[in-house]
Amino acid sequence: MHSKDQICHEDYQRAADWLLSQTQHRPKVAIICGSGLGMLADGLKCQDSFKYSDIPGFPQSTVKGHAGRLVFGELKGKTCVCMQGRFHMYEGHSLSKVTFPVRVFKLLGVDTLIVTNAAGSLADSYNCGDIMIIRDHINFPGLAGLNPLNGPNDEKFGPRFPPMSGVYDRGLRKMALDICKGMGVSQYVQEGVYCMVGGPNFESIAEARLLHRLGVDAVGMSTAPEVLVASHCGIRVFGLSLITNKVVKSYEDNETVNHEAVLEVSKMRSETLQALVTELISRMDINNNTA
């Protein structure tokens, strides 16, 4: 490792080699669990689990609801790796640290990333407890120049100027909608635009109104950097937001949001989310990247 913020190819390779030496699992699918969504790893069979503090180069999780464990295992015959806890920019990590695991996953042979998060809704038709399939994102820190791909481009991972249209795989989104219909949960499933803000504060009312006017359906403090880095290195992406609160948009509204409430709602939908992710993985074709 060169300096706190500069990570080179060998650093990713060192972490990947260490993991490959510790487990027989060779994952094709990676799952990143959002706040309170760590239970997505619970269904994995034949688990091998590693504390982030033991993995070379991995940062530490500091947020409640993010256990800080990497879990390998089998789900419906597919080998998966699951991050029980992600890293956020507001914790003080550089964006290259936030996205460090994604490049390690690439070196492990992962070809599909499922990202999940807890988010607040701006869309008037959304309710607390809704599941939003992410169609697209707005990366506010990215628009302002805070991008994990800043700095020298590592051509071994991808091109200098990666496209960002169509990043959330259309086939997987359609498959997820079909699964939700089959599960009889379509009434609380949405498809929409996620916006990443820096956090750690929740939005002011004026900020919420701005995001609403911009067409944002749900807002959170993660996901976009991981998705950028995954897409840059050719990993297929699918994303889910769990709507844990409605963002306050009115000065007449006395509601306030807090992290404990976010974690409570995450728990409420854990079974449905787990069933959806399991069925999606079971149906997905992980060899030729077509759903």
Ligand SMILES: O=P(O)(O)O[C@@H]1C[C@H](O)[C@@H](CO)O1
């Ligand atoms: O990791 P995610 O994006 O699910 O976490 C959300 C955003 C903040 O970290 C936290 C706020 O409650 O939950």
